[in-house]
Amino acid sequence: MADVAFTEERARAVLGAALPPYRAGDAEARLLAFGENAVFAIDSLSLVVRVSRDLEMWDRAARELKVADWLAREGLPAVRPDRRYGSEQPLPFSGHLVTYWQQLPEPVRPAGPRDLAVLLHLVHALPEPPAELSLELPRRELLGGVERWLRLAGDAIDPADAAYLRARRDDFAAAAAELVPRLTPGPIHGDALPRNVHIGPDGPVLVDLETFSHDLREHDLVVMALSRDRYGLDPAAYDDFTAAYGWDVREWPGCAVLRGARETASCAWVAQHAPGNPAARAEFARRVASLREGDPAVRWYAF
Numbered sequence: 001m002a003d004v005a006f007t008e009e010r011a012r013a014v015l016g017a018a019l020p021p022y023r024a025g026d027a028e029a030r031l032l033a034f035g036e037n038a039v040f041a042i043d044s045l046s047l048v049v050r051v052s053r054d055l056e057m058w059d060r061a062a063r064e065l066k067v068a069d070w071l072a073r074e075g076l077p078a079v080r081p082d083r084r085y086g087s088e089q090p091l092p093f094s095g096h097l098v099t100y101w102q103q104l105p106e107p108v109r110p111a112g113p114r115d116l117a118v119l120l121h122l123v124h125a126l127p128e129p130p131a132e133l134s135l136e137l138p139r140r141e142l143l144g145g146v147e148r149w150l151r152l153a154g155d156a157i158d159p160a161d162a163a164y165l166r167a168r169r170d171d172f173a174a175a176a177a178e179l180v181p182r183l184t185p186g187p188i189h190g191d192a193l194p195r196n197v198h199i200g201p202d203g204p205v206l207v208d209l210e211t212f213s214h215d216l217r218e219h220d221l222v223v224m225a226l227s228r229d230r231y232g233l234d235p236a237a238y239d240d241f242t243a244a245y246g247w248d249v250r251e252w253p254g255c256a257v258l259r260g261a262r263e264t265a266s267c268a269w270v271a272q273h274a275p276g277n278p279a280a281r282a283e284f285a286r287r288v289a290s291l292r293e294g295d296p297a298v299r300w301y302a303f
Contacts, residue, residue, distance in 0.1 A: 005276070011038030011051045011096075018049060018098040019085065036210075041103060047082055048104075052090070052097035056148070057210075061090040061097050064210040066135040071209070073130075076122050078206040079104065079198075104198050104205060111197035113224060113233070113241035115204040119189075119197060120245060123206070124217050126187045137214035140190050142176075142261050143169045146268040153271035156281060161288045165268050168291065172261040179254040182247075183217035192220040193227065221249035222258040230263070230300045267291060270303050279303070 008031060015029060019042070029049075033039040038051045052061060071078040081089065082100040090097040129135040146169045150162045189196070190211025198205045213219075224241050225248075227233040242248040249255050267287040273280035283303050290298035 006038075006053045006096075008034060008038060011040075014051045014093050014096045014098065015040055015049055017093045018051070018091065019045075043103070046103040047085075048079075048101040050099045050101065051093075055092060055095060055097060058090060058097060060210050061099055063135065063138075064212070065089055065099065066129075066133055067137075067209045067212045070129045070133055070135055071206070073133075074126060076126070076206065077119070077202070077204065078209060104207075105200045107199050108201055109199050111194040111199050111204060113194055113237045114244045115197050115199060116192060116194050116224070117241050117244035119204055119206050120192055120220055123187060123189050124183070124220070128187075128214075137187060137212060140188060140211070140213035140215035140219050142219070142258075142265050143173050146265060149268040149272040153268075153274045153284075156274035156276075157271050157284060161284075162271075164288065164292065165264060165271075168260075168264045169268075172257060172264055175257045176261055179216065179218075179257060181216045181218055181254070182252045185216050186214060188213050188215055188217055188220045190215075190219065192223045216254075216258070218249050218252060218254065218258060221245065221247070222255060222262060225250050225255065226259055226262055229259075229296060230298075231302060232299060263287075263291060266300070273303065 011031075011034070012029065015038075028044060029040040029042050031038065032041050032048070036053055036057070040049045040051070041047070042049065050061075065081050068078060068081050072080055080102045082102045083089070085100045090099045092098075129137065146165060150157075150165065153162070189206065189209075190213045191208060196206065196208040198207050224233070224238060228235060228238040267284065270280055270284045270287060274284055280303060283301055286298065287300055290296075290300075
């Protein structure tokens with residue numbers, strides 16, 4: 001199955017197998033996101049279905065379900081699994097993994113940086129998961145996916161660029177291992193962006209739990225600093241975020257290291273979409289050129 005391209009059409013075929021009453025051509029299933037996973041909403045079932053790119057993410061998907069159960073026990077507002085279609089998840093279908101999630105109500109407004117800061121306060125105050133859940137949170141392997149993404153990119157990218165990113169990965173991994181945190185390490189979200197917050201009628205809800213980790217809390221804060229500098233986040237919105245959280249991670253000497261690691265990972269992540277996707281190849285070229293030139297202000301575009 002590794003040779004089968006992961007496309008929306010492919011994901012819809014898996015969805016059809018995972019939900020027999022559903023047919024892949026049925027327009028009822030709305031594609032919400034397409035990246036590491038294809039995420040579909042089926043409104044008539046109040047259901048969200050995630051289809052993974054391949055089977056390599058099994059442990060990560062299984063851990064995400066346990067994280068959701070743990071957050072429910074802690075009363076933290078987060079997305080919940082839907083076990084109507086399988087009490088034991090994830091489920092394999094034709095070389096892909098499927099997980100089922102309760103559909104959230106329609107958002108009452110877009111999420112903003114301040115909403116994210118409120119949820120991060122709750123996440124960063126969490127105790128360790130109880131032993132009975134058998135949930136061991138990993139370190140935030142921010143750079144762990146680089147090799148896989150570059151492999152998926154294949155010859156769609158310049159081998160010299162791939163070699164550059166591998167060397168950069170190794171350098172930042174070594175530097176990150178030496179960091180002295182300002183905050184006490186513990187549970188983190190791992191991909192703390194407003195897009196991973198849903199504003200329902202009862203307030204903000206955390207979604208996309210697959211990168212939950214036990215590591216430096218600064219990881220969650222550097223994400224927004226990078227959004228300000230690379231992705232065009234309004235500086236005033238960033239100031240709202242730091243005011244709501246109570247600290248600006250840019251004051252920390254280790255910020256540049258975590259930022260560099262995340263930039264490396266983000267560049268490699270786009271590379272996996274380069275085969276057959278000219279927009280991804282163009283964005284990858286923009287990103288890797290800015291890294292090579294050492295220009296921290298070149299605008300990157302969300303992909």
